Amino acid sequence: MRRLILIAIPYVWLLALFLIPFFIVVKISLSDVALARPPYMPQLDWSAGWEGIRNFFAALDFENFGFLTTDDLYWKAYLSSLQIAGISTLLTLIVGFPIAYGMARAPEHWRPTLMMLVILPFWTSFLIRVYAWMGILSQNGLLNGVLMSLGVIGEPLTILNTDVAVYIGIVYTYLPFMILPIYAALEKLDSSLLEAAEDLGCSRLTAFWLITVPLSKQGVIAGCFLVFIPAVGEFVIPSLLGGSETLMIGKVLYEEFFSNRDWPVASAVAVVLLLILVIPIVLFQRNEQKQREAEG
Amino acid sequence: MTRSLIALTAAMAMGTAALADEVHVYNWSDYIDEELLTKFEEETGIELVYDVFDSNELLETKMLAGGSGYDVVVPTGTFLQRQIMAGAFQPLDPDKLPNRENMWDTIQKRTDVYDPDGEYSINYMWGTTGIGANVGKVREILGEDAELNSLSLIFDPAKVEQLSECGIHLLDAPTEVIPAALTYAGWEGGPDDKSDEAMAKAEEVITAIRPYIQKFHSSEYINALANGDICLALGWSGDVLQARDRAAEADNGVEVTYEVPKEGALMWFDQMAIPVDAPNPDAAHKFLNFIMDAQNMAAASNYVYYANGNEASQEFLNEDVIGDTAIYPDEDTLENTYTVTPFGPKEQRTLTRLWTKIKSGT
Numbered sequence: 001m002r003r004l005i006l007i008a009i010p011y012v013w014l015l016a017l018f019l020i021p022f023f024i025v026v027k028i029s030l031s032d033v034a035l036a037r038p039p040y041m042p043q044l045d046w047s048a049g050w051e052g053i054r055n056f057f058a059a060l061d062f063e064n065f066g067f068l069t070t071d072d073l074y075w076k077a078y079l080s081s082l083q084i085a086g087i088s089t090l091l092t093l094i095v096g097f098p099i100a101y102g103m104a105r106a107p108e109h110w111r112p113t114l115m116m117l118v119i120l121p122f123w124t125s126f127l128i129r130v131y132a133w134m135g136i137l138s139q140n141g142l143l144n145g146v147l148m149s150l151g152v153i154g155e156p157l158t159i160l161n162t163d164v165a166v167y168i169g170i171v172y173t174y175l176p177f178m179i180l181p182i183y184a185a186l187e188k189l190d191s192s193l194l195e196a197a198e199d200l201g202c203s204r205l206t207a208f209w210l211i212t213v214p215l216s217k218q219g220v221i222a223g224c225f226l227v228f229i230p231a232v233g234e235f236v237i238p239s240l241l242g243g244s245e246t247l248m249i250g251k252v253l254y255e256e257f258f259s260n261r262d263w264p265v266a267s268a269v270a271v272v273l274l275l276i277l278v279i280p281i282v283l284f285q286r287n288e289q290k291q292r293e294a295e296g
Numbered sequence: 297m298t299r300s301l302i303a304l305t306a307a308m309a310m311g312t313a314a315l316a317d318e319v320h321v322y323n324w325s326d327y328i329d330e331e332l333l334t335k336f337e338e339e340t341g342i343e344l345v346y347d348v349f350d351s352n353e354l355l356e357t358k359m360l361a362g363g364s365g366y367d368v369v370v371p372t373g374t375f376l377q378r379q380i381m382a383g384a385f386q387p388l389d390p391d392k393l394p395n396r397e398n399m400w401d402t403i404q405k406r407t408d409v410y411d412p413d414g415e416y417s418i419n420y421m422w423g424t425t426g427i428g429a430n431v432g433k434v435r436e437i438l439g440e441d442a443e444l445n446s447l448s449l450i451f452d453p454a455k456v457e458q459l460s461e462c463g464i465h466l467l468d469a470p471t472e473v474i475p476a477a478l479t480y481a482g483w484e485g486g487p488d489d490k491s492d493e494a495m496a497k498a499e500e501v502i503t504a505i506r507p508y509i510q511k512f513h514s515s516e517y518i519n520a521l522a523n524g525d526i527c528l529a530l531g532w533s534g535d536v537l538q539a540r541d542r543a544a545e546a547d548n549g550v551e552v553t554y555e556v557p558k559e560g561a562l563m564w565f566d567q568m569a570i571p572v573d574a575p576n577p578d579a580a581h582k583f584l585n586f587i588m589d590a591q592n593m594a595a596a597s598n599y600v601y602y603a604n605g606n607e608a609s610q611e612f613l614n615e616d617v618i619g620d621t622a623i624y625p626d627e628d629t630l631e632n633t634y635t636v637t638p639f640g641p642k643e644q645r646t647l648t649r650l651w652t653k654i655k656s657g658t
Binding site: 033035036037038039071072073076077138139140161243244245246247252255257258259260261262 | 351353354356357359360361362378381382383384463468509510511512523524525641644645648649651652653655656657658
């Protein structure tokens, strides 16, 4: 019995925090927009009994999903989001791996402090940190000021309000999600394996390539998914740091919801986004499971 | 244990009592003299919970979703009209609003378009959408005799190209920019024309200047103008005037002006209304009545540099508010302003799509 309850808890969690909200979104995506509160029709009328429920289901259709195919804005926004998220994930990996590696190779009594430093930014609101980047990257900002006074550049670079700023923002924000799983994998790495490899004639680089990289693979994969999945739907970073031409699905969704007041189409956009993300999420789950089995 | 239970029950009872006399006000950010909030609490004994937003869309979503928990909200006229149609507001009770006699007929007549006879709302502030400029930089580029009050600064590609080197922002609000573009183009259907032909014309005008616009944003231009990061913005009167004052305070050599475009300017109205499901409509009426007091309203305008719809408050306004034609335009300028009506759902979709296309090129 206790076992059953223990197993049930995560499923109740999943049901309450994911499935029920998701079905509400699906339901709205099948309705039609209306000038009412809330702004869509039909509403489920419980008082009319069976008849009401039947009418409700009869009025649902897939029109809004069809609408998404009539305008190339939507698939362009999906593609551009996937591209921005993909490039950002790669950049985060390039920046994050050496940091995690350095942490794992640092003397043991330093590691808690280093770990602390990685987590420290979370103590400040995410929004404030993104605003800080606006100050750093703007025309009269810190970065341009330093570069100009060093004589590296003659006139200020335009970084804020471009895609470059979006990449910087995403890499900065999600870096800890990349570092932590890689660090966890590298920390477990048995250093005697490396010694053995070197004893057997491997150069340090070859040993790194043949031993460290494969053994940290699970951490790298976990880190990449943890960065990629939220980055696809990112809204705050592109709207604060990006220019008007930065096209991302999060912004399209916002416009459908807030500017067009079209909750049904906005919900359809969200459902499609989820379907696109289901593939990496399933892959991620499988990776986790494999890792657990390997360890178990 | 028993004692702490009693204490807890007492605390909960007090909590409910406090709840009964609370009023939740949801207003635009930087839009009131905060001393008024304390004054209201002192005068009425009602606890005031003040919360702010920065876009009509956000407010509208909360109103349409329902259950916002707010007692007083401040939508702009066009949004107000649509939300009234959706049944989001309750009719005001005139008996609870004796200060209504202070209101200004001229403004009431104009807001009748959105809310006939003010059945659901009272005017809080109003203003125009116009041109904010960094005088020094614009003159440096276009010459000493450049006109600062012409929409050609924003919409004439030849001028905009030259000015682009010092930075231009437009409001990220198609309902503001498109009427301005139609006004500049002298569109015969007028600035409020929502036909496909009018939209095509507006698209043509804005697309021509799109490459030279640094950003579409509805509040960043305040700081950007004040710091000298940009030299031109199509923005809201009071916001540009705030930029002017911040620049003057910073003493950074930047001089900002606000001009009502000579071709004609959009006039807008922010209206206070009570949501249909407001938890405390009684206190909400008290708040509206408090705001309509001549001295209180004057204090708000003196603080935020926006004109208000309260005629009796005018004698209490500072000279740099009532005497500034950028805030209280003279008769001729007022004649030259126009108002717009809300977009229907289908027109709104066309508009948003057009706006995305203009901004992102897709």
